Amino acid sequence: MSDRIAAVGDKESVYGFAALGLDTYFTDPREDSTAMFKRLCQSGNYSIIYVTEAAAVALEKEIEKYRSEPSPAIILIPGVSGNTGEGLSAVRVSVEKAVGSDIFNE
Amino acid sequence: MAVKQVNPTRMELTRLKKKLNTATRGHKLLKDKRDELMRRFLEMVRENRTLRMKVEEELKKANGNFVLAKAAMSDETLKAALLAPKQEVYVSTSYRNVMSVDIPVFDTTTRTPDPNDIYSYGFAFTSSELDDAVKSLADILPDLIKLAEIEKSCQLMADEIEKTRRRVNALEHVMIPETQEQIRYITRKLDENERSTQTRLMKVKDMMLKEAHGY
Numbered sequence: 001m002s003d004r005i006a007a008v009g010d011k012e013s014v015y016g017f018a019a020l021g022l023d024t025y026f027t028d029p030r031e032d033s034t035a036m037f038k039r040l041c042q043s044g045n046y047s048i049i050y051v052t053e054a055a056a057v058a059l060e061k062e063i064e065k066y067r068s069e070p071s072p073a074i075i076l077i078p079g080v081s082g083n084t085g086e087g088l089s090a091v092r093v094s095v096e097k098a099v100g101s102d103i104f105n106e
Numbered sequence: 107m108a109v110k111q112v113n114p115t116r117m118e119l120t121r122l123k124k125k126l127n128t129a130t131r132g133h134k135l136l137k138d139k140r141d142e143l144m145r146r147f148l149e150m151v152r153e154n155r156t157l158r159m160k161v162e163e164e165l166k167k168a169n170g171n172f173v174l175a176k177a178a179m180s181d182e183t184l185k186a187a188l189l190a191p192k193q194e195v196y197v198s199t200s201y202r203n204v205m206s207v208d209i210p211v212f213d214t215t216t217r218t219p220d221p222n223d224i225y226s227y228g229f230a231f232t233s234s235e236l237d238d239a240v241k242s243l244a245d246i247l248p249d250l251i252k253l254a255e256i257e258k259s260c261q262l263m264a265d266e267i268e269k270t271r272r273r274v275n276a277l278e279h280v281m282i283p284e285t286q287e288q289i290r291y292i293t294r295k296l297d298e299n300e301r302s303t304q305t306r307l308m309k310v311k312d313m314m315l316k317e318a319h320g321y
Contacts (some may be wrong), residue, residue: 002196002215005251015184019224019240020218020247021193044197047199048212048254050161063206068265070208071199073258078162080169087162091154091260097148098264 004045008037008059009052013079017050024036027055037062046072052079112288114295122292125307126285133277138271143205147263154256160270162248163251171239177235186225187236191219197251212251 007017011026019026025040027033037059040046049072056063056076063074078086096102112118176184194217201208225237225245 002198005195005197007215010139012172012176013169015188016168016243018188018191019193020244021191021195021224034220047197047210048251050250050254066262068259069253070201070210070262073212073252073254075209075254075257078169079301080173081167083162087158090164091151091257094260094264095151098144098151098267104151 003047005048005050005079006040006046007050008033008080009050009054009055009077010079010081012056013052013054013081014043015052022050027058029054029058034062041072041074044071048075050075050077052077053084054079054081054085110284110288112292114292114299116296119289119292119296122285122289126282126289127287129281133274133282136274136277139205140267140274143263143267143270145155145205146204147267150256150263151260154253154260155254157249158254161246161249164203164242164249168239168242168246171235171242175233175235175239177233178235183231184236187232190226193224194228195247197200204259204263205266207259207263208253209262212255213246214251 005022006024006025007014009027010029011024014026023046025036027036033055036099037051040049041062051059051063051074053076066072068075076090078087079081092102092104095104112122115210196215196217198213198215200211200213201212203209221244224240229237
């Protein structure tokens with residue numbers, strides 16, 4: 001099984017990934033990207049999908065759905081607009097789910 | 107605790123005893139599973155955190171490089187340069203079983219083995235900043251893949267831990283006490299029956315003796 005990797009986010013943040021051979025999908029903050037993202041997840045062509053933190057805000061519900069599915073792995077990455085800490089908080093959610101409270105809280 | 111109505115029969119008692127036995131064994135096993143899962147999860151999540159911080163830091167640098175590259179050349183050239191990528195990355199996913207959780211292992215292959223194929227453009231019209239930017243991003247890619255693997259594993263394991271914990275608690279606090287209560291109820295009832303039979307027999311014996319000998 002050979003799958004591809006996708007990068008989803010605003011143009012500035014993800015166009016570089018195209019050079020590496022990832023499939024890039026641009027989101028526009030003015031448009032609803034949920035439908036596109038859903039299609040990506042359901043297509044089964046991608047086993048890893050990188051989403052910029054900024055784009056992930058609008059897609060939260062969809063991302064949540066795939067949290068307990070074995071595939072695809074949806075991973076948040078910081079975009080050009082900076083690091084919002086969304087990615088680390090996703091890790092925190094896992095810890096909270098498993099342990100009951102966030103034990104790595106600094 | 108409200109006890110569910112059970113028939114106070116010997117057959118039911120045997121059935122419940124068997125059930126209690128199974129439940130206790132299941133509880134012990136699940137508890138062990140939960141503990142081991144938790145141990146592995148904590149190990150992994152620690153790695154996840156450090157790796158994520160590292161990747162985020164590097165991505166920030168790479169993004170900065172791209173902004174610089176963009177500043178040094180026109181939008182059109184940049185677009186044209188990255189329009190037709192030469193390289194393609196494929197991932198083959200295999201699964202590793204850790205305490206009944208299938209965690210993914212990503213194995214990447216590129217379309218061409220040449221690491222220089224990430225530069226999908228001629229060097230005439232693009233700035234050297236773009237080369238740097240693409241290079242810096244390419245350097246992060248293995249870490250990014252690793253991060254995806256670990257983070258997904260953490261998510262799946264967290265899910266499994268939650269499920270297992272619920273099962274352990276349901277067994278420990280509901281199923282096992284309930285069954286014990288039912289067993290106690292049946293034993294009491296059976297004992298009571300036995301005693302009542304005993305007294306009845308004694309009484310009858312007394313009456314018969316009285317009738318026969320006039321005691």
